[in-house]
Amino acid sequence: MSLRIVTGKSWFAFAAAAIASAWLGACANSPSAQLPNFATGESAFATATPASRVYRLGPGDKLKIAVFGEDNLSGQFDVNPSGSVGMALLGDVQAKGLTVQEFRDAVTQRLVREGILKNPKVAVDVLNYRPIYVHGEVKNGGEFQYKSGLRLRDAVAMAGGYTYRADQDYVLLGRDDQKELQVTMPGDAPVLPGDNIRIPERFF
Numbered sequence: 001m002s003l004r005i006v007t008g009k010s011w012f013a014f015a016a017a018a019i020a021s022a023w024l025g026a027c028a029n030s031p032s033a034q035l036p037n038f039a040t041g042e043s044a045f046a047t048a049t050p051a052s053r054v055y056r057l058g059p060g061d062k063l064k065i066a067v068f069g070e071d072n073l074s075g076q077f078d079v080n081p082s083g084s085v086g087m088a089l090l091g092d093v094q095a096k097g098l099t100v101q102e103f104r105d106a107v108t109q110r111l112v113r114e115g116i117l118k119n120p121k122v123a124v125d126v127l128n129y130r131p132i133y134v135h136g137e138v139k140n141g142g143e144f145q146y147k148s149g150l151r152l153r154d155a156v157a158m159a160g161g162y163t164y165r166a167d168q169d170y171v172l173l174g175r176d177d178q179k180e181l182q183v184t185m186p187g188d189a190p191v192l193p194g195d196n197i198r199i200p201e202r203f204f
Contacts, residue, residue, distance in 0.1 A: 055192045056176060057095045057103055059083055060130030065107065068121040073111075076127060089116055097176070100124050129193035134159040136199035137166035152187025155197050167202040174198070 057063075059081045067073040077085045083096025085103075090110050095103050104124040111120040132155060135141035139160030147154075152171060162168055171187065172180040174196035183189055191197070 054099055056097050056099055057083075057126075058130055058176075058194050059096065061095075061126060061193070062128040063095075063103075064125045064127050066123045067107075067111070067117070068123070070117070070120075073116075090114065100126060132191055132193065132195045132197065134197045134199070136172075136197075137163045137201050138199050139163055146191070146193040150191040152183060152185065152189050152191060152197065155191050155195075156185075156187075156199065162199065165201050167200045170200070172198040172200060 057079055059079050061079045063077050063079065063085065065074060065077055065085075065087070072088055073090075077087065079085055079095045082092075083094060084092040085095050086092050087107070090107070093103070093107055093110060095106075098106065104122050107124070108120050108122045111117045111122070129146040131143045132146050132150070133141075133143055134155050138156060139162075141159050144155070144158050152173070156162065156171070168185055170182050170184050173183050173189075174180045175192065175194070180196075180198065
């Protein structure tokens, strides 16, 4: 009798542990449990909503490029108005529209293809992100410095908040030279560098 009771309790404990483990595993794989890393292109939210896509480089970004063992190829570089980065020996390397990882791979491939290095080790970091723009029915619209972790509601606050004419139900978000997207407010969607946020007027 004693053995049967112990076995029953052990089976119940095992089953409970298995259920808890499966539940925790599901939560860990849930998009809401993972934080995006837009700079590298790794984002659990990349396909969730149009307002939370990965960050892609553009004019105005300032990069630090390190080619290990090659000081003449390393340094700080700006993404110029044409969307490229001018590097010694390589000339212009296209950056606009690429993630940081994609740009790093492009530099690496160019170094190999042009016979400059056989096995280059390249690292790329973003030193300064391009600004965001908030305009429309806000009190102090204009250009604002991007800050890590910025959300749509924060961007509206940076611009002085809504005017009395503002429609506070949604904003129009422009990103990557694409058509404006309508995003419901209050907005927890992440703002990315270069975003153009327009607050519409309310119709009475």
